[in-house]
Amino acid sequence: MPLWGGVETGGTKTVCAVGTGPDDLLDTIRIPTSTPDETIGRIVQFFRQKQATEPLAAVGIAAFGPLDPNPDSPTFGYITTTPKPGWANTDLAGAIRRELDLPVGFDTDVNAAALGEHQWGAAQGLGNFVYLTIGTGIGGGAMVGGELVHGLSHPEMGHIRIPHEWGRDPFAGFCTYHGDCLEGLASGPAVEARWGQKADTLPKDHPAWLLEAEYLALGLINLIFILLPERFILGGGIMQQAQLFPLVRRRVQELLHGYLPFPTILERSDEYIVPPDLGSRAGVLGAIALAQQATR
Amino acid sequence: MPLWGGVETGGTKTVCAVGTGPDDLLDTIRIPTSTPDETIGRIVQFFRQKQATEPLAAVGIAAFGPLDPNPDSPTFGYITTTPKPGWANTDLAGAIRRELDLPVGFDTDVNAAALGEHQWGAAQGLGNFVYLTIGTGIGGGAMVGGELVHGLSHPEMGHIRIPHEWGRDPFAGFCTYHGDCLEGLASGPAVEARWGQKADTLPKDHPAWLLEAEYLALGLINLIFILLPERFILGGGIMQQAQLFPLVRRRVQELLHGYLPFPTILERSDEYIVPPDLGSRAGVLGAIALAQQATR
Numbered sequence: 240m241p242l243w244g245g246v247e248t249g250g251t252k253t254v255c256a257v258g259t260g261p262d263d264l265l266d267t268i269r270i271p272t273s274t275p276d277e278t279i280g281r282i283v284q285f286f287r288q289k290q291a292t293e294p295l296a297a298v299g300i301a302a303f304g305p306l307d308p309n310p311d312s313p314t315f316g317y318i319t320t321t322p323k324p325g326w327a328n329t330d331l332a333g334a335i336r337r338e339l340d341l342p343v344g345f346d347t348d349v350n351a352a353a354l355g356e357h358q359w360g361a362a363q364g365l366g367n368f369v370y371l372t373i374g375t376g377i378g379g380g381a382m383v384g385g386e387l388v389h390g391l392s393h394p395e396m397g398h399i400r401i402p403h404e405w406g407r408d409p410f411a412g413f414c415t416y417h418g419d420c421l422e423g424l425a426s427g428p429a430v431e432a433r434w435g436q437k438a439d440t441l442p443k444d445h446p447a448w449l450l451e452a453e454y455l456a457l458g459l460i461n462l463i464f465i466l467l468p469e470r471f472i473l474g475g476g477i478m479q480q481a482q483l484f485p486l487v488r489r490r491v492q493e494l495l496h497g498y499l500p501f502p503t504i505l506e507r508s509d510e511y512i513v514p515p516d517l518g519s520r521a522g523v524l525g526a527i528a529l530a531q532q533a534t535r
Numbered sequence: 536m537p538l539w540g541g542v543e544t545g546g547t548k549t550v551c552a553v554g555t556g557p558d559d560l561l562d563t564i565r566i567p568t569s570t571p572d573e574t575i576g577r578i579v580q581f582f583r584q585k586q587a588t589e590p591l592a593a594v595g596i597a598a599f600g601p602l603d604p605n606p607d608s609p610t611f612g613y614i615t616t617t618p619k620p621g622w623a624n625t626d627l628a629g630a631i632r633r634e635l636d637l638p639v640g641f642d643t644d645v646n647a648a649a650l651g652e653h654q655w656g657a658a659q660g661l662g663n664f665v666y667l668t669i670g671t672g673i674g675g676g677a678m679v680g681g682e683l684v685h686g687l688s689h690p691e692m693g694h695i696r697i698p699h700e701w702g703r704d705p706f707a708g709f710c711t712y713h714g715d716c717l718e719g720l721a722s723g724p725a726v727e728a729r730w731g732q733k734a735d736t737l738p739k740d741h742p743a744w745l746l747e748a749e750y751l752a753l754g755l756i757n758l759i760f761i762l763l764p765e766r767f768i769l770g771g772g773i774m775q776q777a778q779l780f781p782l783v784r785r786r787v788q789e790l791l792h793g794y795l796p797f798p799t800i801l802e803r804s805d806e807y808i809v810p811p812d813l814g815s816r817a818g819v820l821g822a823i824a825l826a827q828q829a830t831r
Contacts (some may be wrong), residue, residue, distance in 0.1 A: 320796065367686040381761070383679045383686070390663040390679070390763030391797050398794060399757045400698050402715075416794045419698075461695045465677070465761055467686030498694060498712045500616065501687050 241296035244286050244341075245526030247348060248302040248331065250323060250375075253278055254523045255285045257295065261359050261517060261524055275329045283338040290339070299344035299529030300332050301351030301522050304378075308346045308393050316345045344529030347393045351525030352474065352515070353380035354387060358528045360516030361472050369468045370515070371396060373455065374475030377422040381466060397422035401457040408433070408450055425454040427477050443482045451477070452486030459487065459512070460494045469503065474515040481514075488512050537592035540582050540637075541822030543644060544598040544627065546619060546671075549574055550819045551581045553591065557655050557813060557820055571625045579634040586635070595640035595825030596628050597647030597818050600674075604642045604689050612641045640825030643689045647821030648770065648811070649676035650683060654824045656812030657768050665764045666811070667692065669751065670771030673718040677762060693718035697753040704729070704746055721750040723773050739778045747773070748782030755783065755808070756790045765799070770811040777810075784808050 240259055247254040253272045258264040266289065270281045286298060305321060307314045316332025332345040346354075353370035356362045362370070366385040372378050379396030381388040388394055398420045403412070412419030413429040423429055430438040434447050441447050459471060477483070488508040495504070504511055517524050536555055543550040549568045554560040562585065566577045582594060601617060603610045612628025628641040642650075649666035652658045658666070662681040668674050675692030677684040684690055694716045699708070708715030709725040719725055726734040730743050737743050755767060773779070784804040791800070800807055813820050 379761075383684050384682045386680045388679050388762060391765055391799055392763055392795075394763060395760050395795065397760075399760045400753050400790075402696050402698055416792045417790075457696055461757055462761065464691050464693075464695045465675075465758065466684060467688055467690060469687055494696075494713075496712045499688075499691065503687060 242289070242293055243527045243530040244289065244295050244298035245523045245530060246282055246298060246300045246302075246335070247351070247522035247526050248272060248278070248300065249348065249522070250303050253282065255282055256523045256527070257286075257289050258527060260527065261520065264520070264523070267523065274325050275331070279331065279334045279338075282335060286335075286339055286341075295339075295341055297342040297344065297530040297533045298335060298339060299351065299526040299531070299533060300335065301346065301348040301526040301529060302331060304347045304393060305395070306331075306345070306347060306393070308350070308389055316343065342530075342533045344526075344531075344533035346387065346529055347378070347380065348522050348525070349378040350380035350387050350393055351529050352517070352521040353382060353472070353525070354528040354532070355517055355521050355525030356472055356515055357382060358531075359524060360521070361513050362470060365469045367466065367468050368470040368472065369396075369462050369466065370472045370474070371458075372475035373425065373473060373477040374427050377426050377458075377475075379462075381462075381468065383466065396458075396462070397426070399458060399461055401454060401461065421454060421458045425451055425458070425477075430477065438477060439479070443480070448480060448482055448486060451480075452483055452490050455483070455487050456490030456494055459491050463491070463495070463499065463504070467499070470510070471512045472515050473512060474521065478514060484509075484512060484514070538585070538589055539823045539826040540585065540591050540594035541819045541826060542578055542594060542596045542598075542631070543647070543818035543822050544568060544574070544596065545644065545818070546599050549578065551578055552819045552823065553582075553585050554823060556823070557816065560816070560819075563819065570621050571627070575627065575630050575634075578631060582631075582635055582637075591635075591637055593638040593640065593826040593829045594631060594635060595647065595822040595827070595829060596631065597642065597644040597822040597825060598627060600643045600689060601691070602627075602641070602643060602689070604646070604685055612639065638826075638829045640822075640827075640829035642683065642825055643674070643676065644818050644821070645674040646676035646683050646689055647825050648813070648817040649678060649768070649821070650824040650828065651813055651817050651821030652768055652811055653678060654827075655820060656817070657809050658766060661765045663762065663764050664766040664768065665692075665758050665762065666768045666770070667754075668771035669721065669769060669773040670723050673722050673754075673771075675758075677758075677764065679762065692754075692758070693722070695754060695757055697750060697757065717750060717754045721747055721754070721773075723771075726773065734773060735775070739776070744776060744779055744782060748779055748786050751779070751783050752786035752790055755787050759787070759791070759795065759800070763795075766806070767808045768811050769808060770817065774810060780805075780808060780810070
């Protein structure tokens, strides 16, 4: 079996690994995500060393966005309009492809994580599911008919608009673009700004979590009405608060008001709304899945 | 070229036709949608007469929902939980398939209309788009990667939740399930109940249309954040009010607040949010497209 390379480029750190899957991650390094030149240089150096002993079939790159994931676009492989200093309009995938002379797969970190969960984790065997990460921001990836959803570009699910009950929650929202979109109401920074303390320091029975579950459930039912996914995988720092899962499951059922009486949603909700299986390795494993896809 | 049959089963009338596409609809009949037995009997009778002179390759059925469009399900082809008297749990597609001994395609009227627009209308050449009908209800179909979206079942886009500005619009909403979901705020009956007169009798400069455009734009940006479609096709009775199109286009751009700076959305919005091409024939032509798909 050939070896694959995976790169997860995050806002602060970049993870590189080679392997074939979760039981076989041969080597992993973490480097800071500094300037594009320096970061790409260290990524290339890592894989060149690997290539010296064993050939790689392809490299997958799971990157922070916005980015251009469309293979037919002239800017395929670019980080596009990111506010991260120095990274706007960076040809990340192209640079790695040229330096290593290998096929590259390229998509958002969250699409890659969805692909990894499909291949080895909580979405195995499902052709239609949604992966959401709820942390510093809220992002999502979806699979429909066995393929990751791409339209004009990759999805940006965090910015959907939901009802905001001002009486119950006078917090105006934290999104610089939209104020009280889902990300503006329910991301980690929103929770912290609303309650005046870091989310992970709030007690498990704090009313913050009921409100958080309300907003997440509103986001999920919108996704249900649009995609009717077979499963939701909810990851990210906020979802480390395991008490959220039963709260979100119950509110999703209540908010549907009997409209979509699917046993999957109403009777087996602990299998319908689940945490990721791959944990902190989802990104780099997703990148390896992207590499495998790149040579399909 | 073989001939195909198409059936559009609406809440009050059923349309049957044979042909190969919009330039070649050989024969069309309209019958009332009465009881299932009587309606299916007349559908079968129509196609038997056609078969007597020229063989049909397949029949496509575009039906009101909810229905089961999953070919692997034991209730594939059934109208499922409809409130329409007598029609719940009706094996519509199975009955037609057995009586005519032909392959059948089966999906919602709105998914079929999307497929028809893809094949012959406003979505030709696009693999990712959304078709919405805004009328007595609000329904939607989507294509992703060249295939109609199905998850656990067909999409029900009308019931997504959006912000409701109570100060500007104290109308509580008209949806029996969810009150002020998109359908509850923006369908034809909602407009009529809010303003006390039928939507098509409101003057074109009535504030009703600005409010309607606001709600539709909120629905569209949620679909943009989730699917990033290459185009929206908006049909249905309400969208006969052509003044809505520029209002919706502008509000979509404004509500994005520069977050997704795609020229397709910002500079060519008159090609991004468009009316259907197939008009009132969309349903039955979509059914013929379903028939063609059934024998692929």
